[in-house]
Amino acid sequence: MKKNRRASITAFFKGDDAIEMHAAAPEFPEKSGNDEDGRKLSRGGRNNSEGNVAEWPVEFNLEGLDDWEELNSISNANGDCVTHTHFLSKSKLRVFCGTWNMHAKKPQDDLRLWIPLNKYHIVAVGTEECVNSIAKSVVFTSKKQWEDLLKETLGEEYVLVSSHSLTAIHNIVFVHESVIPLLSNIQSDAVATGLGNQLGNKGGVGIAFSIGRTSFAFVNCHFDAHQQNTEKRNGNFHRINQELKLYPSQNPLITPGSSSSPPSNAVTGLASLDGLGKTTATRFSTVSSNSPPVGLLGKKQAISECFDRVFWFGDLNYRINGTRRMVDLLLLHNKYEVLRFNDQLQIEMTKGHVFSHFQEGPLHFRPTYKFDKHSNVYDSSSKQRIPSWTDRVLYLSNEKANDIEILSYRSQMSFQTSDHRPVGATFQVNFKWRFGATEDNSTEFSRVLARGYRANQAKSEVCTVQ
Numbered sequence: 070m071k072k073n074r075r076a077s078i079t080a081f082f083k084g085d086d087a088i089e090m091h092a093a094a095p096e097f098p099e100k101s102g103n104d105e106d107g108r109k110l111s112r113g114g115r116n117n118s119e120g121n122v123a124e125w126p127v128e129f130n131l132e133g134l135d136d137w138e139e140l141n142s143i144s145n146a147n148g149d150c151v152t153h154t155h156f157l158s159k160s161k162l163r164v165f166c167g168t169w170n171m172h173a174k175k176p177q178d179d180l181r182l183w184i185p186l187n188k189y190h191i192v193a194v195g196t197e198e199c200v201n202s203i204a205k206s207v208v209f210t211s212k213k214q215w216e217d218l219l220k221e222t223l224g225e226e227y228v229l230v231s232s233h234s235l236t237a238i239h240n241i242v243f244v245h246e247s248v249i250p251l252l253s254n255i256q257s258d259a260v261a262t263g264l265g266n267q268l269g270n271k272g273g274v275g276i277a278f279s280i281g282r283t284s285f286a287f288v289n290c291h292f293d294a295h296q297q298n299t300e301k302r303n304g305n306f307h308r309i310n311q312e313l314k315l316y317p318s319q320n321p322l323i324t325p326g327s328s329s330s331p332p333s334n335a336v337t338g339l340a341s342l343d344g345l346g347k348t349t350a351t352r353f354s355t356v357s358s359n360s361p362p363v364g365l366l367g368k369k370q371a372i373s374e375c376f377d378r379v380f381w382f383g384d385l386n387y388r389i390n391g392t393r394r395m396v397d398l399l400l401l402h403n404k405y406e407v408l409r410f411n412d413q414l415q416i417e418m419t420k421g422h423v424f425s426h427f428q429e430g431p432l433h434f435r436p437t438y439k440f441d442k443h444s445n446v447y448d449s450s451s452k453q454r455i456p457s458w459t460d461r462v463l464y465l466s467n468e469k470a471n472d473i474e475i476l477s478y479r480s481q482m483s484f485q486t487s488d489h490r491p492v493g494a495t496f497q498v499n500f501k502w503r504f505g506a507t508e509d510n511s512t513e514f515s516r517v518l519a520r521g522y523r524a525n526q527a528k529s530e531v532c533t534v535q
Contacts, residue, residue, distance in 0.1 A: 160502065165188070166194075173198045180222040189245070190248050198291075236261075236270055251281045286380070296455065311371050376467065388413050392455070460492045472498065
């Protein structure tokens with residue numbers, strides 16, 4: 070495969086029409102109206118993936134209700150299906166974003182069931198309670214075992230861009246090797262929102278870079294738990310969004326400065342190739358909570374405001390309002406529309422309290438939390454936690470809204486080692502080319518960069534100090 074590398078890069082980036090790549094490059098499915106589970110994505114309403122679903126009203130508040138007969142007497146608003154065309158052109162990328170609260174348990178399933186191989190140019194995987202428990206992760210910070218498993222699953226065609234952990238919260242991004250010539254301005258940072266806004270038992274980890282002239286940010290997070298803590302979760306989002314020290318370059322050929330030195334194992338000698346370099350913002354924060362990030366022009370900029378494409382995922386911990394009995398009955402009868410209407414995250418987004426301008430795919434899968442051990446039975450303990458969509462993937466384009474098209478959004482119910490189920494979303498994303506790059510310097514850069522990343526760069530931290 071190595072000897073075909075130049076040819077593959079040329080084919081991938083120089084074609085005028087839909088691009089045909091050599092065997093090692095990502096493979097794309099034929100045009101289809103279905104997502105990867107064979108289920109059609111729908112616009113806003115009806116779930117056709119769980120069998121025949123009776124028509125139900127979406128706008129029906131569950132709070133204070135515990136009577137199935139009341140709900141069963143009401144008919145549904147109509148919904149219609151839309152299909153998505155799967156194709157690739159020279160200005161489009163295929164992206165996978167996944168999140169999984171692992172409950173400090175080692176996976177026993179084939180990760181390819183969750184992350185299908187050879188389909189994506191960018192693979193971003195966020196995990197919470199990764200490898201070890203939150204308490205144990207304070208001492209044992211390494212996530213190498215998990216990172217190695219992901220590398221083995223994806224194969225040699227994928228290159229580690231950045232890996233960063235905050236206690237038990239972990240974020241890692243890979244790209245297909247053919248994308249490397251357009252990659253620049255790689256950064257990562259973490260913000261703690263745990264005890265005193267310093268401990269990393271809760272918080273967010275961000276990884277950012279540019280592809281061509283388009284900036285990307287991938288943020289994985291673990292928000293406050295418990296049914297009643299909606300406002301705390303909203304606060305977690307705003308703190309992470311404001312305080313992550315990640316900056317899009319005004320010129321992708323120039324990497325902005327950093328307040329810290331690159332790690333000792335960072336790639337060196339890259340700037341001489343074509344002005345590209347790798348920086349890291351992975352450090353103990355010295356910025357107070359009253360001093361939000363400042364952009365390159367001296368303006369206050371949140372992550373959601375300054376990056377062209379933002380993907381935000383994780384155990385957001387938003388719950389479904391209602392009683393356990395009521396939610397169980399709705400699940401039994403596949404009444405997802407009513408559950409979605411009572412989902413705390415959708416309620417808060419509608420009110421404009423959180424994730425302003427972000428979008429999410431349709432929730433056509435069962436709530437991903439909380440399950441009994443090695444079972445698809447929801448919490449049978451004395452706590453009787455309400456099943457909820459705690460694990461989410463959201464996205465935002467700060468240019469044209471259709472620059473990000475969601476292709477699928479699903480959970481992997483067969484993974485039963487954790488009390489959460491992993492969630493994955495796939496996207497087709499437009500990007501802008503970088504002008505001035507040549508095949509020669511891009512090929513040389515890709516070779517040097519890949520060699521450096523395969524040395525297993527990673528960053529871990531336990532807390533952030535204000």
